[in-house]
Amino acid sequence: MDHPKYLLVDTSVLPEVFLKVINAKKLLAQGKVKSASEAARIAGISRSAFYKYKDCVQPYHSKISDHIVTIYASLADEPGVLSSVISQLYNSGANILTLNQNIPVDSVAHVSISAKVGSITCSEEALVDQIRTLPGVVNAKLLSGN
Incomplete structure (x- = not known):
């Protein structure tokens, strides 16, 4: 069975780690932190969780x-x-x-x-x-x- 590559999922059913990864990425992009380690710590996740999901989790901006x-x-x-x-x-x-x-x-x-x-x-x-x-x-x- 082929699985879709992307899914649009309501954040209320996702594990909290995904939202924390998005937050950490935002902190880095806005220059509010100097490193991925600092971003992960402030977001409340481990550095390994950040690196595991950072390239796979993106916010969706409809229209x-x-x-x-x-x-x-x-x-x-x-x-x-x-x-x-x-x-x-x-x-x-x-x-x-x-x-x-x-x-x-x-x-x-x-x-x-x-x-x-x-x-x-x-x-x-x-x-x-x-x-x-x-x-x-x-x-x-x-x-x-x-």
């Missing part, structure tokens, strides 16, 4: 790509304009993933921002409308997203 948008904006080459756009995204609950700003031409800089918007407090279109109204924003449009 993560459905919650990412790319916004393209033209900004006046003035101090604080990009900062106000970033603040608007933050205040709306968006998490910036990438930001690319080109060198200004004719006093206008073109910026593309990709952000995770699964927790935003408004619609994606409303967020872009809010960005358009900020001082120094020449134009903004939603390039991709829901």
Whole structure:
């Protein structure tokens, strides 16, 4: 009988060690600890358990790509304009993933921002409308997203 390579399993039925491995991996990835030994100790598992499962246990983020948008904006080459756009995204609950700003031409800089918007407090279109109204924003449009 062929067994599936991957299973989607509710964490409530898994042994606690798997969740602790995920936690240890997160501590390492975020730089909160300096070694796998320290991560395992803080997570409450043995180092051998960490190494046994670390490559086999991954968190599942359902529909993560459905919650990412790319916004393209033209900004006046003035101090604080990009900062106000970033603040608007933050205040709306968006998490910036990438930001690319080109060198200004004719006093206008073109910026593309990709952000995770699964927790935003408004619609994606409303967020872009809010960005358009900020001082120094020449134009903004939603390039991709829901």
